[in-house]
Amino acid sequence: MESKPGFVSTWPERTLQLHTTHTPDFLGLHHNSGLWPRSNYGRGTIIGVIDTGVSPDHPSFSDEGMPPPPAKWKGRCEFINASSSMSCNNKLIGARNFVPTASQPFDDNGHGTHTSSTAAGASVRGASFYGQVNGTAAGMAPRAHLAVYKVCSATGDCKESDVLAGMDAAVADGVDGESYFQPKNSVFSSSPTLLPLVYPGINGSAASAVCRNLSKHDVKGKVVLCDNYDYFGVVEQGQAVKDAGGAAMILVSNPSKEDVPEPELHVLPASYISFADGELVKSYINSSISSPLSSPPTAKITFQGTVLGLPYAPQVAVFSSRGPNSASPGILKPDILGPGVLVLAAWPTSKDGNNKTKSTFNVISGTSMSCPHLAGIAALLKSSHPDWSPAAIKSAIMTTADRTSLAGGRITDQHFVEADLFATGSGQVNPNKANDPGLVYDLQPDDYISYLCGLGYNVEAIVQRKVSCEKNYSSTAEAELNYPSFSITLSSDNPQSYTRTVTNVGAAKSGYKCEILGLQGVDVKVTPCEIGFTEVNQKVRFSVMFRRRGKYSRPSDQGYLRWVSSDHNVTSPIAVKFAIEGHQIIGKD
Numbered sequence: 001m002e003s004k005p006g007f008v009s010t011w012p013e014r015t016l017q018l019h020t021t022h023t024p025d026f027l028g029l030h031h032n033s034g035l036w037p038r039s040n041y042g043r044g045t046i047i048g049v050i051d052t053g054v055s056p057d058h059p060s061f062s063d064e065g066m067p068p069p070p071a072k073w074k075g076r077c078e079f080i081n082a083s084s085s086m087s088c089n090n091k092l093i094g095a096r097n098f099v100p101t102a103s104q105p106f107d108d109n110g111h112g113t114h115t116s117s118t119a120a121g122a123s124v125r126g127a128s129f130y131g132q133v134n135g136t137a138a139g140m141a142p143r144a145h146l147a148v149y150k151v152c153s154a155t156g157d158c159k160e161s162d163v164l165a166g167m168d169a170a171v172a173d174g175v176d177g178e179s180y181f182q183p184k185n186s187v188f189s190s191s192p193t194l195l196p197l198v199y200p201g202i203n204g205s206a207a208s209a210v211c212r213n214l215s216k217h218d219v220k221g222k223v224v225l226c227d228n229y230d231y232f233g234v235v236e237q238g239q240a241v242k243d244a245g246g247a248a249m250i251l252v253s254n255p256s257k258e259d260v261p262e263p264e265l266h267v268l269p270a271s272y273i274s275f276a277d278g279e280l281v282k283s284y285i286n287s288s289i290s291s292p293l294s295s296p297p298t299a300k301i302t303f304q305g306t307v308l309g310l311p312y313a314p315q316v317a318v319f320s321s322r323g324p325n326s327a328s329p330g331i332l333k334p335d336i337l338g339p340g341v342l343v344l345a346a347w348p349t350s351k352d353g354n355n356k357t358k359s360t361f362n363v364i365s366g367t368s369m370s371c372p373h374l375a376g377i378a379a380l381l382k383s384s385h386p387d388w389s390p391a392a393i394k395s396a397i398m399t400t401a402d403r404t405s406l407a408g409g410r411i412t413d414q415h416f417v418e419a420d421l422f423a424t425g426s427g428q429v430n431p432n433k434a435n436d437p438g439l440v441y442d443l444q445p446d447d448y449i450s451y452l453c454g455l456g457y458n459v460e461a462i463v464q465r466k467v468s469c470e471k472n473y474s475s476t477a478e479a480e481l482n483y484p485s486f487s488i489t490l491s492s493d494n495p496q497s498y499t500r501t502v503t504n505v506g507a508a509k510s511g512y513k514c515e516i517l518g519l520q521g522v523d524v525k526v527t528p529c530e531i532g533f534t535e536v537n538q539k540v541r542f543s544v545m546f547r548r549r550g551k552y553s554r555p556s557d558q559g560y561l562r563w564v565s566s567d568h569n570v571t572s573p574i575a576v577k578f579a580i581e582g583h584q585i586i587g588k589d
Contacts, residue, residue, distance in 0.1 A: 042141025140376020521552030
């Protein structure tokens with residue numbers, strides 16, 4: 001195989017697992033002003049979705065008012081012998097299958113339909129999840145075209161070779177951006193009055209603690225506290241409580257995996273609490289039953305409805321990807337935060353098994369929900385600025401991100417602990433600000449080739465042409481890539497200097513002054529600290545010198561470089577790790 005043309009490398013194949021009515025408003029996307037109308041809602045762009053396929057008959061993929069595909073589109077539709085409603089149209093312009101066990105790109109999982117509609121779904125009025133989160137569901141770029149590539153099976157298994165094949169096809173097809181991955185109201189019902197509260201795990205077995213076996217416990221008419229572990233589903237736990245006569249259930253999160261709870265069609269009133277809160281409730285139950293002077297423990301579940309505008313939003317979810325970047329430590333990761341918790345979007349079938357319902361929606365969480373939000377926003381920016389490169393779009397998104405919560409405080413994680421740059425990256429995406437960033441850190445294809453040369457990769461095999469790193473390209477260290485963030489390692493006697501180039505995409509005549517924010521253990525010198533422009537697309541190069549302060553004892557430091565003008569704040573995060581003396585520093589010398 002190594003002798004065949006196009007061979008790059010081999011490795012054992014792995015099977016990967018797949019991990020909105022209000023997010024447009026939360027992100028500041030409105031019909032009467034801002035990025036939506038300025039970009040014509042993404043019109044003319046093509047978003048490729050690499051996922052489990054798509055349900056083409058869902059109203060989120062209606063092509064009403066959509067123009068034909070742009071001339072650059074080279075893809076195809078692989079729905080065979082399907083009716084017009086079950087095939088492609090001017091919204092869903094392409095659908096291809098790369099899963100050997102499937103014959104067509106229909107979505108038999110739900111994940112792909114959800115992410116596709118999040119990125120570019122058409123507006124659907126009256127969307128809700130069993131009466132909650134009501135509103136008009138719309139993707140981030142509702143007038144963009146969609147091309148869907150089925151690379152994952154019904155069980156959510158995604159073979160790496162199928163994923164790569166789907167990505168290659170999307171590029172060849174001409175996409176502009178890719179996104180990679182009982183009673184009806186019982187899920188929201190309440191226990192209206194205070195009821196006796198019981199925890200079967202106090203004197204019971206492990207099966208009792210998770211409410212799997214309640215035959216020896218009196219739970220009739222009571223609120224039952226249940227530990228939750230992955231091997232026993234939450235709906236099944238509720239059914240066991242109901243079968244034993246329980247009136248309601250409180251689920252305590254697994255201590256090793258405090259994920260965001262997913263809405264489920266519970267068979268009785270149910271609520272989720274954290275492991276820490278569960279310990280407090282158990283202590284309350286213990287103290288109440290052990291003291292003869294105490295009243296019996298009681299509880300009530302009250303559904304508060306759909307709550308918007310929480311002052312501590314956004315928060316970094318427990319499942320969110322975090323840095324540092326082990327593969328390339330000189331590049332700060334993650335880049336950006338996007339909405340990914342409890343996102344309502346299209347779903348192939350109703351959750352209660354009513355397959356006749358076509359206009360159905362589901363609420364799920366994951367990084368797979370954040371990705372299509374960012375892909376849709378990138379499509380809006382591409383439509384608004386067709387001459388911007390992918391790097392310019394990324395820079396615009398990163399340097400204009402929000403670093404604070406709605407209340408103005410620092411962004412926290414779900415435990416209300418202040419999140420660092422390895423959790424937040426540049427911050428929460430702000431689409432309207434990204435449309436007018438002032439300056440961008442741009443990159444061209446040759447810059448990436450120099451970066452690959454610096455990594456020692458087989459560059460010719462990757463770029464598919466003759467490349468001489470020694471003759472034609474200087475090797476660029478990862479930290480020297482013209483990236484809109486900094487990730488560096490410093491020793492006490494080894495100051496480091498980095499260069500960056502910014503391109504003016506704002507007013508022709510403009511000036512900026514540098515500011516350093518937050519760093520306490522590092523002295524920073526920016527040269528020049530004042531830069532000026534006389535025309536659009538003019539470039540200015542500057543250098544940044546980092547020097548460790550001798551008395552600073554912490555192992556790391558974080559802050560920001562900001563270029564400030566009368567109209568713009570162009571902000572880049574800086575993550576600094578201090579080297580242990582005597583150890584080699586990874587990065588620029």
